[in-house]
Amino acid sequence: xxxxxxTHSPEASSPGAEPLTAEQAIANLTHADxxxxxxxxxxxxxxxxxxxAAVEGLITALEDESDRTELGGYPLRRNAARALxxxxxxxxxPGLVRCLACEDFYVREAAAQSLGMLGDPVCIPDxxxxxxxxxxxxxxxxxRPHLAQPYEAVMEALGMLAPQTEWTSEAIEQIQPxxxxxxxxxxxxxxxxxxxxxxxxxxxxxxxxxxxxxxxNLRRVALSDxxxxxxxPAAEAIFNAAAENSFKLFSxxxxxxxxVIPSDxxxxxxxxxxxxxxxxxL
Amino acid sequence: MPxxxxxxxxxxxxxxxxxxxxxxxxxxxxxxxxxxSEAGIPMLIRALGFNNPGAAAVAVQGLVxxxxxxxxxxxxxxxxxxxxxxxxxxxxLVAIADPRALDVLLTAxxxxxxxxxxxxxxxxxxxxxxxxxxxxxxxxxxxxxxxxLFVIAEEPDWSLRYAATVGLEALGRAANPDLLTQxxxxxxxxxxxxxxxxxxxxxxxxxxxxxxxxxxxxxxxxSLSQSLTR
Numbered sequence: 001x002x003x004x005x006x007t008h009s010p011e012a013s014s015p016g017a018e019p020l021t022a023e024q025a026i027a028n029l030t031h032a033d034x035x036x037x038x039x040x041x042x043x044x045x046x047x048x049x050x051x052x053a054a055v056e057g058l059i060t061a062l063e064d065e066s067d068r069t070e071l072g073g074y075p076l077r078r079n080a081a082r083a084l085x086x087x088x089x090x091x092x093x094p095g096l097v098r099c100l101a102c103e104d105f106y107v108r109e110a111a112a113q114s115l116g117m118l119g120d121p122v123c124i125p126d127x128x129x130x131x132x133x134x135x136x137x138x139x140x141x142x143x144r145p146h147l148a149q150p151y152e153a154v155m156e157a158l159g160m161l162a163p164q165t166e167w168t169s170e171a172i173e174q175i176q177p178x179x180x181x182x183x184x185x186x187x188x189x190x191x192x193x194x195x196x197x198x199x200x201x202x203x204x205x206x207x208x209x210x211x212x213x214x215x216x217n218l219r220r221v222a223l224s225d226x227x228x229x230x231x232x233p234a235a236e237a238i239f240n241a242a243a244e245n246s247f248k249l250f251s252x253x254x255x256x257x258x259x260v261i262p263s264d265x266x267x268x269x270x271x272x273x274x275x276x277x278x279x280x281x282l
Numbered sequence: 283m284p285x286x287x288x289x290x291x292x293x294x295x296x297x298x299x300x301x302x303x304x305x306x307x308x309x310x311x312x313x314x315x316x317x318x319s320e321a322g323i324p325m326l327i328r329a330l331g332f333n334n335p336g337a338a339a340v341a342v343q344g345l346v347x348x349x350x351x352x353x354x355x356x357x358x359x360x361x362x363x364x365x366x367x368x369x370x371x372x373x374x375l376v377a378i379a380d381p382r383a384l385d386v387l388l389t390a391x392x393x394x395x396x397x398x399x400x401x402x403x404x405x406x407x408x409x410x411x412x413x414x415x416x417x418x419x420x421x422x423x424x425x426x427x428x429x430x431l432f433v434i435a436e437e438p439d440w441s442l443r444y445a446a447t448v449g450l451e452a453l454g455r456a457a458n459p460d461l462l463t464q465x466x467x468x469x470x471x472x473x474x475x476x477x478x479x480x481x482x483x484x485x486x487x488x489x490x491x492x493x494x495x496x497x498x499x500x501x502x503x504x505s506l507s508q509s510l511t512r
Binding site: 267 | 445480482
Protein backbone atom coordinates (compact mmCIF):
# COMPACT_ATOMS: atom_id res chain seq x y z
CA UNK A 1 0.00 0.00 0.00
CA UNK A 2 1.13 3.48 -0.73
CA UNK A 3 1.92 5.81 2.07
CA UNK A 4 -0.35 8.83 1.91
CA UNK A 5 0.18 12.17 3.58
CA UNK A 6 -2.36 12.79 6.28
CA THR A 7 -3.75 16.11 5.14
CA HIS A 8 -7.14 15.39 6.62
CA SER A 9 -7.94 16.04 10.20
CA PRO A 10 -7.46 12.94 12.28
CA GLU A 11 -10.50 13.82 14.37
CA ALA A 12 -12.81 11.17 13.05
CA SER A 13 -10.59 8.18 13.56
CA SER A 14 -8.30 9.22 16.36
CA PRO A 15 -8.77 7.84 19.84
CA GLY A 16 -7.85 11.34 21.01
CA ALA A 17 -10.82 12.95 19.30
CA GLU A 18 -12.36 14.27 22.50
CA PRO A 19 -12.08 18.03 23.07
CA LEU A 20 -8.72 19.15 24.40
CA THR A 21 -7.51 22.17 26.31
CA ALA A 22 -4.27 23.87 25.30
CA GLU A 23 -2.59 22.53 28.47
CA GLN A 24 -3.71 18.97 27.77
CA ALA A 25 -2.61 19.18 24.15
CA ILE A 26 0.83 20.46 25.16
CA ALA A 27 1.13 17.71 27.77
CA ASN A 28 -0.03 15.11 25.24
CA LEU A 29 2.91 15.93 22.95
CA THR A 30 4.93 13.61 25.21
CA HIS A 31 2.11 11.19 26.12
CA ALA A 32 2.91 7.48 26.17
CA ASP A 33 0.18 6.92 23.56
CA UNK A 34 1.71 7.93 20.21
CA UNK A 35 -1.65 8.59 18.60
CA UNK A 36 -2.38 11.19 21.28
CA UNK A 37 0.90 12.93 20.48
CA UNK A 38 0.03 12.98 16.80
CA UNK A 39 -3.42 14.37 17.47
CA UNK A 40 -2.09 16.98 19.92
CA UNK A 41 0.39 18.30 17.34
CA UNK A 42 -2.38 18.69 14.78
CA UNK A 43 -4.70 20.27 17.36
CA UNK A 44 -2.16 22.92 18.46
CA UNK A 45 -1.80 24.06 14.85
CA UNK A 46 -5.49 23.93 14.10
CA UNK A 47 -6.34 26.14 17.07
CA UNK A 48 -3.21 28.26 16.70
CA UNK A 49 -2.02 27.84 20.26
CA UNK A 50 0.93 30.23 20.34
CA UNK A 51 2.04 29.65 23.96
CA UNK A 52 5.79 29.30 24.32
CA ALA A 53 5.26 25.80 25.76
CA ALA A 54 3.30 24.72 22.67
CA VAL A 55 5.95 26.05 20.29
CA GLU A 56 8.78 24.48 22.30
CA GLY A 57 6.96 21.14 22.53
CA LEU A 58 6.37 21.11 18.78
CA ILE A 59 9.98 22.04 18.03
CA THR A 60 11.08 19.07 20.17
CA ALA A 61 8.60 16.87 18.27
CA LEU A 62 10.42 17.74 15.02
CA GLU A 63 13.20 15.43 16.26
CA ASP A 64 10.86 12.61 17.34
CA GLU A 65 12.15 9.07 16.77
CA SER A 66 9.37 7.05 18.38
CA ASP A 67 6.46 7.51 15.96
CA ARG A 68 7.40 5.66 12.75
CA THR A 69 5.34 4.24 9.90
CA GLU A 70 6.05 0.89 8.26
CA LEU A 71 7.78 2.72 5.43
CA GLY A 72 9.96 4.71 7.80
CA GLY A 73 7.89 7.91 7.84
CA TYR A 74 7.68 10.25 10.83
CA PRO A 75 4.00 11.11 11.34
CA LEU A 76 4.52 13.22 14.46
CA ARG A 77 7.26 15.26 12.81
CA ARG A 78 4.94 15.92 9.85
CA ASN A 79 2.16 17.25 12.06
CA ALA A 80 4.55 19.25 14.21
CA ALA A 81 6.12 20.84 11.12
CA ARG A 82 2.68 21.73 9.72
CA ALA A 83 1.53 23.19 13.03
CA LEU A 84 4.63 25.35 13.47
CA UNK A 85 3.88 27.14 10.20
CA UNK A 86 0.69 28.47 11.75
CA UNK A 87 2.11 29.68 15.06
CA UNK A 88 4.15 32.65 13.77
CA UNK A 89 7.11 31.91 16.05
CA UNK A 90 10.50 32.32 14.34
CA UNK A 91 12.14 30.04 16.88
CA UNK A 92 10.79 27.16 14.79
CA UNK A 93 12.93 28.11 11.79
CA PRO A 94 16.19 26.23 12.64
CA GLY A 95 14.30 23.01 13.44
CA LEU A 96 12.26 23.28 10.26
CA VAL A 97 15.42 23.88 8.22
CA ARG A 98 16.84 20.61 9.65
CA CYS A 99 13.59 18.91 8.60
CA LEU A 100 14.35 19.83 4.96
CA ALA A 101 16.98 17.08 5.13
CA CYS A 102 14.67 14.47 6.72
CA GLU A 103 14.40 11.19 4.84
CA ASP A 104 10.57 11.43 5.00
CA PHE A 105 9.26 13.32 1.94
CA TYR A 106 6.19 14.54 3.80
CA VAL A 107 8.29 16.02 6.62
CA ARG A 108 10.34 17.91 4.02
CA GLU A 109 7.16 19.08 2.29
CA ALA A 110 5.54 20.28 5.52
CA ALA A 111 8.76 22.03 6.57
CA ALA A 112 9.03 23.87 3.23
CA GLN A 113 5.41 25.02 3.45
CA SER A 114 5.79 26.20 7.02
CA LEU A 115 9.07 28.00 6.31
CA GLY A 116 7.29 29.91 3.56
CA MET A 117 4.54 30.88 5.99
CA LEU A 118 6.96 31.98 8.73
CA GLY A 119 8.58 34.45 6.34
CA ASP A 120 12.19 34.28 7.50
CA PRO A 121 14.51 34.51 4.46
CA VAL A 122 17.37 32.83 6.33
CA CYS A 123 16.18 29.41 5.06
CA ILE A 124 16.34 30.38 1.37
CA PRO A 125 19.71 28.68 0.63
CA ASP A 126 18.44 25.45 2.20
CA UNK A 127 15.26 25.58 0.13
CA UNK A 128 17.29 26.26 -3.02
CA UNK A 129 19.44 23.21 -2.33
CA UNK A 130 16.35 20.98 -2.71
CA UNK A 131 16.04 22.19 -6.30
CA UNK A 132 19.71 21.46 -7.01
CA UNK A 133 19.07 18.35 -9.14
CA UNK A 134 17.10 20.47 -11.61
CA UNK A 135 14.27 19.13 -13.72
CA UNK A 136 16.39 16.07 -14.60
CA UNK A 137 16.38 15.03 -10.96
CA UNK A 138 12.70 15.79 -10.49
CA UNK A 139 11.31 12.40 -11.34
CA UNK A 140 8.82 10.17 -9.53
CA UNK A 141 10.06 7.89 -6.77
CA UNK A 142 9.15 4.26 -7.64
CA UNK A 143 6.32 2.97 -5.47
CA ARG A 144 5.53 6.39 -4.03
CA PRO A 145 2.97 8.95 -5.19
CA HIS A 146 5.49 11.77 -5.22
CA LEU A 147 8.63 13.11 -6.87
CA ALA A 148 12.14 13.10 -5.41
CA GLN A 149 11.55 16.39 -3.60
CA PRO A 150 8.52 18.46 -2.60
CA TYR A 151 9.17 20.83 -5.51
CA GLU A 152 5.81 22.54 -5.36
CA ALA A 153 6.13 23.42 -1.68
CA VAL A 154 9.76 24.49 -2.12
CA MET A 155 9.08 26.77 -5.09
CA GLU A 156 6.00 28.24 -3.46
CA ALA A 157 8.01 29.02 -0.32
CA LEU A 158 10.75 30.60 -2.43
CA GLY A 159 8.15 32.68 -4.24
CA MET A 160 7.06 34.07 -0.90
CA LEU A 161 10.51 34.53 0.64
CA ALA A 162 13.03 35.27 -2.10
CA PRO A 163 11.70 38.39 -3.87
CA GLN A 164 13.86 41.43 -3.13
CA THR A 165 16.57 39.47 -1.35
CA GLU A 166 20.16 38.77 -2.32
CA TRP A 167 18.97 35.33 -3.54
CA THR A 168 16.37 36.58 -6.01
CA SER A 169 18.41 35.97 -9.14
CA GLU A 170 19.58 32.55 -7.99
CA ALA A 171 15.98 31.59 -7.18
CA ILE A 172 14.88 32.68 -10.67
CA GLU A 173 17.71 30.69 -12.23
CA GLN A 174 16.82 27.51 -10.29
CA ILE A 175 13.05 27.77 -10.68
CA GLN A 176 12.83 28.77 -14.33
CA PRO A 177 13.67 25.26 -15.71
CA UNK A 178 10.69 23.86 -13.78
CA UNK A 179 8.38 25.82 -16.09
CA UNK A 180 9.05 22.90 -18.47
CA UNK A 181 8.43 20.11 -15.96
CA UNK A 182 6.12 17.35 -17.28
CA UNK A 183 3.73 17.64 -14.32
CA UNK A 184 1.19 20.48 -14.52
CA UNK A 185 1.14 21.16 -10.80
CA UNK A 186 4.91 21.57 -10.71
CA UNK A 187 4.74 23.92 -13.68
CA UNK A 188 2.03 25.97 -11.96
CA UNK A 189 4.11 26.26 -8.79
CA UNK A 190 7.09 27.39 -10.86
CA UNK A 191 4.92 29.89 -12.72
CA UNK A 192 3.50 31.27 -9.51
CA UNK A 193 6.95 31.67 -7.97
CA UNK A 194 8.31 33.27 -11.14
CA UNK A 195 5.51 35.83 -11.02
CA UNK A 196 6.36 36.68 -7.44
CA UNK A 197 10.08 36.87 -8.19
CA UNK A 198 9.88 38.91 -11.39
CA UNK A 199 6.50 40.66 -11.23
CA UNK A 200 6.14 39.92 -14.96
CA UNK A 201 2.54 39.68 -16.10
CA UNK A 202 3.43 36.91 -18.58
CA UNK A 203 3.56 34.51 -15.60
CA UNK A 204 0.28 35.73 -14.16
CA UNK A 205 -1.28 35.32 -17.60
CA UNK A 206 -0.05 31.73 -17.78
CA UNK A 207 -1.91 31.03 -14.56
CA UNK A 208 -5.04 32.55 -16.09
CA UNK A 209 -4.68 30.12 -18.99
CA UNK A 210 -4.47 27.28 -16.48
CA UNK A 211 -8.03 28.16 -15.42
CA UNK A 212 -9.11 26.53 -18.67
CA UNK A 213 -7.45 23.19 -17.91
CA UNK A 214 -9.69 20.23 -18.64
CA UNK A 215 -9.15 18.72 -15.18
CA UNK A 216 -11.21 20.36 -12.43
CA ASN A 217 -8.47 19.68 -9.89
CA LEU A 218 -5.97 21.61 -11.98
CA ARG A 219 -8.41 24.49 -12.32
CA ARG A 220 -8.71 24.53 -8.54
CA VAL A 221 -4.93 24.58 -8.18
CA ALA A 222 -4.73 27.51 -10.61
CA LEU A 223 -7.41 29.34 -8.62
CA SER A 224 -5.44 28.82 -5.46
CA ASP A 225 -2.21 30.01 -7.13
CA UNK A 226 -3.83 33.17 -8.52
CA UNK A 227 -5.25 33.92 -5.09
CA UNK A 228 -1.89 33.35 -3.45
CA UNK A 229 -0.18 35.88 -5.70
CA UNK A 230 -3.18 38.21 -5.80
CA UNK A 231 -3.03 38.77 -9.55
CA UNK A 232 -5.57 41.53 -10.23
CA PRO A 233 -5.88 41.10 -14.03
CA ALA A 234 -7.21 37.59 -13.30
CA ALA A 235 -10.27 38.79 -11.36
CA GLU A 236 -12.85 38.31 -14.11
CA ALA A 237 -11.27 35.06 -15.30
CA ILE A 238 -11.42 33.71 -11.75
CA PHE A 239 -15.05 34.73 -11.50
CA ASN A 240 -15.88 32.95 -14.75
CA ALA A 241 -13.81 29.80 -14.18
CA ALA A 242 -15.59 26.45 -14.30
CA ALA A 243 -15.20 25.56 -10.64
CA GLU A 244 -17.15 25.73 -7.42
CA ASN A 245 -18.02 29.16 -6.09
CA SER A 246 -16.15 28.52 -2.86
CA PHE A 247 -12.84 28.02 -4.71
CA LYS A 248 -13.43 31.17 -6.74
CA LEU A 249 -14.42 33.15 -3.66
CA PHE A 250 -11.24 32.17 -1.82
CA SER A 251 -9.15 32.99 -4.87
CA UNK A 252 -10.66 36.46 -5.21
CA UNK A 253 -10.10 37.04 -1.51
CA UNK A 254 -6.37 36.84 -2.21
CA UNK A 255 -6.73 39.28 -5.09
CA UNK A 256 -8.77 41.69 -2.95
CA UNK A 257 -6.27 41.64 -0.12
CA UNK A 258 -3.53 42.93 -2.45
CA UNK A 259 -5.75 45.90 -3.28
CA VAL A 260 -6.44 46.93 0.30
CA ILE A 261 -4.13 48.95 2.50
CA PRO A 262 -4.92 48.15 6.14
CA SER A 263 -4.15 51.64 7.43
CA ASP A 264 -6.11 53.43 4.72
CA UNK A 265 -9.87 53.40 5.12
CA UNK A 266 -10.59 54.37 1.51
CA UNK A 267 -11.08 51.66 -1.10
CA UNK A 268 -9.73 51.73 -4.64
CA UNK A 269 -12.10 51.21 -7.59
CA UNK A 270 -10.29 47.91 -8.24
CA UNK A 271 -10.98 46.72 -4.70
CA UNK A 272 -14.66 47.60 -5.11
CA UNK A 273 -14.77 45.76 -8.43
CA UNK A 274 -13.29 42.60 -6.88
CA UNK A 275 -15.76 42.78 -3.99
CA UNK A 276 -18.66 43.03 -6.43
CA UNK A 277 -17.48 39.80 -8.03
CA UNK A 278 -17.10 38.15 -4.63
CA UNK A 279 -20.61 39.20 -3.61
CA UNK A 280 -22.01 37.38 -6.62
CA UNK A 281 -20.21 34.18 -5.64
CA LEU A 282 -21.78 33.96 -2.19
CA MET B 283 -45.35 33.15 -20.73
CA PRO B 284 -45.47 30.56 -23.52
CA UNK B 285 -48.69 28.61 -23.57
CA UNK B 286 -48.42 24.89 -23.99
CA UNK B 287 -51.04 22.20 -23.89
CA UNK B 288 -51.10 19.81 -20.92
CA UNK B 289 -50.40 16.74 -23.02
CA UNK B 290 -47.13 18.02 -24.40
CA UNK B 291 -46.01 19.09 -20.90
CA UNK B 292 -46.70 15.56 -19.65
CA UNK B 293 -44.56 14.28 -22.49
CA UNK B 294 -41.72 16.63 -21.53
CA UNK B 295 -41.97 15.45 -17.92
CA UNK B 296 -41.81 11.83 -19.07
CA UNK B 297 -38.75 12.62 -21.13
CA UNK B 298 -36.98 13.83 -17.99
CA UNK B 299 -38.01 10.68 -16.09
CA UNK B 300 -36.87 8.39 -18.87
CA UNK B 301 -33.61 10.12 -19.80
CA UNK B 302 -30.92 7.44 -19.83
CA UNK B 303 -27.82 9.59 -20.18
CA UNK B 304 -26.54 12.74 -18.59
CA UNK B 305 -26.76 14.52 -21.92
CA UNK B 306 -30.36 13.48 -22.61
CA UNK B 307 -31.30 14.45 -19.07
CA UNK B 308 -29.88 17.94 -19.56
CA UNK B 309 -31.73 18.32 -22.86
CA UNK B 310 -34.99 17.04 -21.38
CA UNK B 311 -34.78 19.40 -18.42
CA UNK B 312 -33.90 22.27 -20.70
CA UNK B 313 -36.95 21.51 -22.83
CA UNK B 314 -39.19 21.34 -19.76
CA UNK B 315 -37.75 24.60 -18.48
CA UNK B 316 -38.39 26.35 -21.77
CA UNK B 317 -42.19 25.81 -21.70
CA UNK B 318 -42.43 27.43 -18.25
CA SER B 319 -45.34 25.30 -17.20
CA GLU B 320 -46.48 25.14 -13.59
CA ALA B 321 -47.17 21.46 -14.11
CA GLY B 322 -43.46 20.93 -14.66
CA ILE B 323 -42.41 22.39 -11.31
CA PRO B 324 -42.50 19.17 -9.24
CA MET B 325 -40.35 17.42 -11.85
CA LEU B 326 -37.84 20.27 -11.88
CA ILE B 327 -37.66 20.03 -8.10
CA ARG B 328 -37.11 16.28 -8.30
CA ALA B 329 -34.29 16.90 -10.77
CA LEU B 330 -32.46 18.77 -8.02
CA GLY B 331 -31.92 15.40 -6.36
CA PHE B 332 -30.50 13.53 -9.35
CA ASN B 333 -26.95 14.07 -8.18
CA ASN B 334 -26.14 15.73 -11.51
CA PRO B 335 -24.84 19.29 -10.99
CA GLY B 336 -25.36 20.37 -14.60
CA ALA B 337 -28.96 19.15 -14.61
CA ALA B 338 -29.63 20.69 -11.21
CA ALA B 339 -28.27 24.06 -12.31
CA VAL B 340 -30.60 24.10 -15.33
CA ALA B 341 -33.54 23.05 -13.17
CA VAL B 342 -32.80 25.79 -10.64
CA GLN B 343 -32.64 28.33 -13.43
CA GLY B 344 -36.03 27.16 -14.64
CA LEU B 345 -37.52 27.34 -11.14
CA VAL B 346 -36.15 30.85 -10.65
CA UNK B 347 -37.65 31.97 -13.96
CA UNK B 348 -41.02 30.67 -12.77
CA UNK B 349 -40.63 32.90 -9.72
CA UNK B 350 -43.41 33.12 -7.14
CA UNK B 351 -45.36 30.05 -8.29
CA UNK B 352 -42.32 27.87 -7.59
CA UNK B 353 -41.94 29.01 -3.99
CA UNK B 354 -44.69 26.99 -2.30
CA UNK B 355 -43.77 23.73 -4.09
CA UNK B 356 -40.10 24.29 -3.25
CA UNK B 357 -40.94 24.79 0.42
CA UNK B 358 -43.23 21.75 0.49
CA UNK B 359 -40.90 19.43 -1.32
CA UNK B 360 -37.73 20.61 0.36
CA UNK B 361 -35.91 17.36 0.74
CA UNK B 362 -34.76 16.72 4.27
CA UNK B 363 -32.91 13.57 3.33
CA UNK B 364 -31.12 14.35 0.08
CA UNK B 365 -28.58 16.90 1.11
CA UNK B 366 -27.58 17.95 -2.40
CA UNK B 367 -31.18 18.55 -3.48
CA UNK B 368 -31.80 20.66 -0.42
CA UNK B 369 -28.79 22.88 -1.18
CA UNK B 370 -30.04 23.49 -4.74
CA UNK B 371 -33.56 24.22 -3.53
CA UNK B 372 -32.24 26.78 -1.07
CA UNK B 373 -30.29 28.43 -3.86
CA UNK B 374 -33.45 28.66 -5.93
CA LEU B 375 -35.32 30.20 -2.99
CA VAL B 376 -32.51 32.71 -2.47
CA ALA B 377 -32.66 33.77 -6.11
CA ILE B 378 -36.46 34.08 -6.11
CA ALA B 379 -36.19 36.15 -2.91
CA ASP B 380 -39.80 35.58 -1.86
CA PRO B 381 -40.31 36.32 1.86
CA ARG B 382 -42.32 33.10 2.26
CA ALA B 383 -38.91 31.40 2.33
CA LEU B 384 -37.88 33.42 5.37
CA ASP B 385 -37.96 30.59 7.90
CA VAL B 386 -36.14 28.18 5.62
CA LEU B 387 -33.47 30.76 4.82
CA LEU B 388 -33.03 31.76 8.46
CA THR B 389 -32.43 28.12 9.38
CA ALA B 390 -30.10 27.52 6.43
CA UNK B 391 -28.10 30.67 7.13
CA UNK B 392 -27.73 29.92 10.80
CA UNK B 393 -27.12 26.21 10.77
CA UNK B 394 -26.77 24.49 7.40
CA UNK B 395 -24.09 21.84 7.15
CA UNK B 396 -22.36 23.39 4.11
CA UNK B 397 -20.69 26.82 4.27
CA UNK B 398 -21.65 27.46 0.64
CA UNK B 399 -25.35 27.09 1.47
CA UNK B 400 -24.96 29.22 4.58
CA UNK B 401 -23.27 31.97 2.55
CA UNK B 402 -26.00 31.93 -0.10
CA UNK B 403 -28.79 32.01 2.47
CA UNK B 404 -27.05 34.72 4.50
CA UNK B 405 -26.75 37.01 1.51
CA UNK B 406 -30.28 36.10 0.39
CA UNK B 407 -31.81 37.07 3.73
CA UNK B 408 -30.85 40.69 3.15
CA UNK B 409 -32.28 40.73 -0.36
CA UNK B 410 -35.81 39.44 0.18
CA UNK B 411 -38.61 41.29 -1.59
CA UNK B 412 -39.99 43.07 1.43
CA UNK B 413 -42.71 44.83 -0.55
CA UNK B 414 -44.51 41.50 -0.78
CA UNK B 415 -45.22 41.74 2.95
CA UNK B 416 -47.44 44.21 4.77
CA UNK B 417 -45.49 47.02 6.45
CA UNK B 418 -45.98 45.50 9.90
CA UNK B 419 -44.96 42.02 8.78
CA UNK B 420 -41.94 43.41 6.97
CA UNK B 421 -40.71 45.13 10.14
CA UNK B 422 -41.02 41.92 12.16
CA UNK B 423 -39.33 39.86 9.44
CA UNK B 424 -36.50 42.36 9.03
CA UNK B 425 -35.95 42.29 12.78
CA UNK B 426 -35.53 38.52 12.67
CA UNK B 427 -33.14 38.78 9.73
CA UNK B 428 -31.14 41.43 11.56
CA UNK B 429 -30.81 39.23 14.62
CA UNK B 430 -29.60 36.26 12.58
CA LEU B 431 -27.16 38.34 10.53
CA PHE B 432 -25.68 39.85 13.70
CA VAL B 433 -24.99 36.33 15.01
CA ILE B 434 -23.45 35.20 11.70
CA ALA B 435 -21.28 38.32 11.73
CA GLU B 436 -19.39 36.69 14.62
CA GLU B 437 -18.67 33.34 12.96
CA PRO B 438 -15.05 32.15 12.97
CA ASP B 439 -15.27 31.47 9.19
CA TRP B 440 -14.34 34.70 7.34
CA SER B 441 -16.60 33.86 4.40
CA LEU B 442 -19.66 33.84 6.66
CA ARG B 443 -18.72 37.19 8.18
CA TYR B 444 -18.25 38.50 4.65
CA ALA B 445 -21.69 37.16 3.62
CA ALA B 446 -23.26 38.64 6.77
CA THR B 447 -21.79 42.03 5.82
CA VAL B 448 -23.25 41.76 2.32
CA GLY B 449 -26.60 40.76 3.83
CA LEU B 450 -26.53 43.66 6.28
CA GLU B 451 -25.73 46.13 3.51
CA ALA B 452 -28.67 44.86 1.45
CA LEU B 453 -31.01 44.92 4.44
CA GLY B 454 -29.81 48.42 5.27
CA ARG B 455 -30.82 49.67 1.83
CA ALA B 456 -34.36 48.45 2.37
CA ALA B 457 -34.60 49.31 6.07
CA ASN B 458 -36.43 52.08 7.87
CA PRO B 459 -34.22 54.74 9.56
CA ASP B 460 -34.36 52.96 12.91
CA LEU B 461 -33.12 49.65 11.56
CA LEU B 462 -30.56 51.40 9.37
CA THR B 463 -29.10 53.09 12.45
CA GLN B 464 -28.80 49.73 14.20
CA UNK B 465 -27.09 48.24 11.16
CA UNK B 466 -24.64 51.12 10.80
CA UNK B 467 -23.79 51.09 14.50
CA UNK B 468 -23.06 47.39 14.28
CA UNK B 469 -21.00 47.74 11.09
CA UNK B 470 -18.90 50.44 12.77
CA UNK B 471 -18.22 48.08 15.69
CA UNK B 472 -17.31 45.29 13.27
CA UNK B 473 -14.93 47.62 11.42
CA UNK B 474 -13.06 48.27 14.65
CA UNK B 475 -12.54 44.63 15.56
CA UNK B 476 -12.39 42.75 12.24
CA UNK B 477 -8.96 41.21 11.71
CA UNK B 478 -9.50 39.68 8.26
CA UNK B 479 -8.45 42.15 5.58
CA UNK B 480 -11.07 41.12 3.00
CA UNK B 481 -13.94 41.22 5.48
CA UNK B 482 -12.63 44.51 6.84
CA UNK B 483 -12.71 45.93 3.31
CA UNK B 484 -16.25 44.68 2.75
CA UNK B 485 -17.43 46.25 6.01
CA UNK B 486 -15.92 49.59 4.99
CA UNK B 487 -17.65 49.32 1.64
CA UNK B 488 -21.00 48.58 3.30
CA UNK B 489 -20.64 51.60 5.57
CA UNK B 490 -19.76 53.82 2.59
CA UNK B 491 -22.75 52.60 0.60
CA UNK B 492 -25.21 52.99 3.47
CA UNK B 493 -24.00 56.45 4.46
CA UNK B 494 -23.84 57.80 0.88
CA UNK B 495 -27.26 57.21 -0.64
CA UNK B 496 -25.98 58.21 -4.07
CA UNK B 497 -23.61 55.24 -4.34
CA UNK B 498 -24.87 52.08 -5.91
CA UNK B 499 -28.48 52.50 -4.88
CA UNK B 500 -29.87 50.51 -7.73
CA UNK B 501 -30.92 47.06 -6.53
CA UNK B 502 -28.32 44.52 -7.47
CA UNK B 503 -29.52 41.72 -9.61
CA UNK B 504 -28.27 38.31 -8.76
CA SER B 505 -26.31 36.92 -11.65
CA LEU B 506 -28.05 33.64 -12.34
CA SER B 507 -25.31 31.70 -13.98
CA GLN B 508 -22.96 32.60 -11.13
CA SER B 509 -25.24 32.19 -8.16
CA LEU B 510 -26.29 28.76 -9.35
CA THR B 511 -22.95 27.06 -9.71
CA ARG B 512 -21.60 25.68 -6.50
